Amino acid sequence: MKKTDLLRAFNVNIDLAVEAHELLRGDADTEVPGVSMEVDNLDHATVTTIKILNEQGVQEMGRPQGTYITIDVPEVHDNNYLTHQDITKTLSDELTELMSLSEDASILLVGLGNWNATPDALGPQVIDKSLVTRHLFNYTPVELQGKLRKVSAIAPGVLGITGIETAEIIRGIVEHVKPDLVIAIDALAAGSLERIGTSIQISDTGISPGSGVGNRRTGINEETLGCRVIAIGLPTVMNAAIIANNCLDSLLDELKTSPALFRLYKEFSPKVFEQILEKALYPYHNNLMVTPKEVDSLIQTTARIIAGALGMSLHPGISTEEYQMYMQ
Amino acid sequence: MKKTDLLRAFNVNIDLAVEAHELLRGDADTEVPGVSMEVDNLDHATVTTIKILNEQGVQEMGRPQGTYITIDVPEVHDNNYLTHQDITKTLSDELTELMSLSEDASILLVGLGNWNATPDALGPQVIDKSLVTRHLFNYTPVELQGKLRKVSAIAPGVLGITGIETAEIIRGIVEHVKPDLVIAIDALAAGSLERIGTSIQISDTGISPGSGVGNRRTGINEETLGCRVIAIGLPTVMNAAIIANNCLDSLLDELKTSPALFRLYKEFSPKVFEQILEKALYPYHNNLMVTPKEVDSLIQTTARIIAGALGMSLHPGISTEEYQMYMQ
Amino acid sequence: MKKTDLLRAFNVNIDLAVEAHELLRGDADTEVPGVSMEVDNLDHATVTTIKILNEQGVQEMGRPQGTYITIDVPEVHDNNYLTHQDITKTLSDELTELMSLSEDASILLVGLGNWNATPDALGPQVIDKSLVTRHLFNYTPVELQGKLRKVSAIAPGVLGITGIETAEIIRGIVEHVKPDLVIAIDALAAGSLERIGTSIQISDTGISPGSGVGNRRTGINEETLGCRVIAIGLPTVMNAAIIANNCLDSLLDELKTSPALFRLYKEFSPKVFEQILEKALYPYHNNLMVTPKEVDSLIQTTARIIAGALGMSLHPGISTEEYQMYMQ
């Protein structure tokens, strides 16, 4: 089954703009109207900047106008802490540019996701490690006083824990805290296994409904909150329907090598493939995720990288040499 | 030093109305104008209902007009789970009457306090154990459907964790969730050791600024939230200044037995006592608390009792026999 | 690819004896020599007792001689707490019989697995909820004194957390505590999705090397510990290779309907299927697991059931009506 058909049939979201873009370009690698893409190869990272430029791009990509930056860092798996430092700095550079904060901006960090389910716990773990400064400047590290922006932070939990839509909680807080910028950190669902744990997406469009591991129901963006929203996301799972479909596709690729089979393959109705997938996923339909066995250390490593980059980008007083000193 | 002087000198709060009342009545046990008190002796509990009836009572007691019920349950220390059940039912009875909820009322539970500091973690632990039902009635236990009130719940953390005043967070959420009633659960500071872990206070006045282990700065009450607020509190600590002062008082009681000494005692200026206390508490002044060594099991036991009573009182479908089945 | 070939090629373990037995019986449903099976249908549970009777059975099943009881409880997903109670009692009955404890037996509960990775956290969560009594009888609930067996409990963590083989830790503790019985609770890997969260296996053979979500490396059994070991396991994940292979099988079933295709199908070498799977699982090979999105509530529900059943079975003083009162 074509991936786009699969995603529709199983109501599976692709959270990374870079993957949505790949899908649209397809094997022919055609341009997508209203969308620009730029790729930058750095030492330990590939930075892909996708811009949705106009209404046509919005229609094609099915997501809001704005900038989506993906930082691919396959070496995150390598367990080399010096490389992790480089990755942290690269992420910080991209964040700093995308946020373009004024000196006295105040920021609310929001860690989305469920702290009780490891693959969904990225957001809360970033919050745990972040330096919070808004409340009392005399509690902040002495040597940094006057060199910090005002940062507050909350991990609001998920609907199943609170009984309240996460977006409702955040909206209420934003109305009282009145930050200049909200930064929402979330665990995402990937469209391919290679991207789990390795593709950090930052965007200036906030978070759309239906995205994230837990499928947030309501958008968290400038429209709903009334202030700018930067989203930071990283895939930690993939829907199991995709892995199942990839298998079918690979087998069909094999079959296609014979003309007789190719004929036969074309006779199969898409319905047959859908039934095969349904059967393989029974009784979970689209509620099954694949995740690496070492998801706990993957979450810990990437939460450190994101919290470290946030510290450097948000606080002028925190240098790239010393950022680790200020992680909680 | 007289206790009232001590509390003023060290800026120490008395959270229990019943203790504030005792102080006012003094050794002479005089009536306090504008305040009524009623005592009810039950099997495993003594229930003391204090009502602040008018402005004069408000002035005398230094807290808002309303009803303050203290349920004294010294046997909570006994580690007898059958007794704990009885205590739970008594608390539930008192809560049900004080809340007088309509059938279709919606309730927001708020667990105040710091989950990282055991003596202040009562509120968050009650939230953890409570059944949340607001979001989707098909997630609630099948056998209870149609027999539950809408309950949402949040533990918003403390200023030092979020950088945001707790009351601001709650106000924001209340504006969106629009509950009929907020129930705020908080760890309190006692005025005497016997009350630690054993005096459950419920009141219909909400929470005043300055109360609680962590000294919440802003009130959480109908005035600030725009809906009724029931407060449930239990002392888990006592300010160390009180224990120090009690020692001085006891020694002075001894000294008073001789007339010569009594004369001398009266010559001491209060300033001397204050200096003695300051020295004994140095370098912590009023930032030192006393707490039992077994504070972890005390918090666990009382959180179970409070969460159990809330389950029974909030949900018509949860019986007094089966409430433990529905604790999370 | 045949499931047995798949499991071998990808080095995937089947933890449930009942699934290993099904595989051996195959489509033809033949008897397995040296193995007996009995099925008992109860109200909310199907109890399947497999006995490996002799060396031939050991060879066939690839696991130690002994009794493996699987309690299938599909209604665990139903969120009906009354049903959960029934399931708890059924599990307790089976446990009581399998353990056949003397009145004064002492028991060490061992919660295997990684508390930082939700799908592997079943064991530690059961430990958290269990009543521990060995240390001081005056800390146990008053009303139960004299009606409790001596129970100690530990969640030793995993190799990645401690740097020590779990079996080494347990062996060391057993040598000092000298229990009559060790009960090891572990999250397992299923061979089919339906069994995730619904098949509770108890056995008197302990735990074999290579089983469990985290692939414990060393056996935890009478041979290594020197005392009887009962294992309680429940699948919480399935290796992603199985879901991938199931898809291929379903597609091939479809193809087989045409004689031409069946011929073709037989021409494919197993190597081709293995390559297709490898590609679909790249870069994770056999280190990828599938797990339901709601794995956190699944773990919570089943940990309650197992801890409740243990309480009833281990302590004569804990009745089937009141067991929930004694869960921590």
Added chain:
Amino acid sequence: MKKTDLLRAFNVNIDLAVEAHELLRGDADTEVPGVSMEVDNLDHATVTTIKILNEQGVQEMGRPQGTYITIDVPEVHDNNYLTHQDITKTLSDELTELMSLSEDASILLVGLGNWNATPDALGPQVIDKSLVTRHLFNYTPVELQGKLRKVSAIAPGVLGITGIETAEIIRGIVEHVKPDLVIAIDALAAGSLERIGTSIQISDTGISPGSGVGNRRTGINEETLGCRVIAIGLPTVMNAAIIANNCLDSLLDELKTSPALFRLYKEFSPKVFEQILEKALYPYHNNLMVTPKEVDSLIQTTARIIAGALGMSLHPGISTEEYQMYMQ
């Protein structure tokens, strides 16, 4: 009441050798036979080395022969992270010298205390932040390979959680892991408020029975474990009896200024003071501790310092510039 009498009457332990030594020297500041003391003033720390040299010293000090180093770091309260770095390095220097490890030594870290009670959670929190390397060298950071000693780590919990004496658990593990050195980290009880959070004690004598916040019952030392034991301790609480007694003493100091009163003071029997204290501590006797309100951040800060110093001292490959990169 004299402090030594108080400690005996209330069965209160003084965990810091430097405090026991002060008590013995008394106001007259006499030498203690069999004990040497040396003081070294550094930039942000005062290092006091007490050596118990022979059996006479053992008798006087009531603790085993060996070296007790106290590093006083009052600036730990200052919230200046650069100072915390200096403190970490000082602690690391002292540890390195006291441990005098061979290149290929293997070490077992043991975090004593109760993770559910914040004031007692120092040990478990240090373990959480420490790099564990024993299991598989290919899991250690790539850039450090070949530059790490073998470190394993466990937080065994407390008697109330496991039902097992902590020393039994550790002994069992040591017999299997066979480390060259055990390092036990524990929260202590201070004899004076100034030392809470600020006096780090390291000693080569292990841990004596009765010490620590939770009063470990059995010693954890070379005699019980069969290998060298370094203890790292930091007071996080003080017994409330001491604060009560300090008040009495201060008041008596005031009274002594008049000759008439001094006469009277001498007439009081010690029994009277004991009764006053008993009354002030009722119903907790010696089971009441005082602890700063900000005990959570105090524990977090000092756990970082201790884990950081351990990382530097244990692993030749971890530099004083980069140690924070390797904290978990």
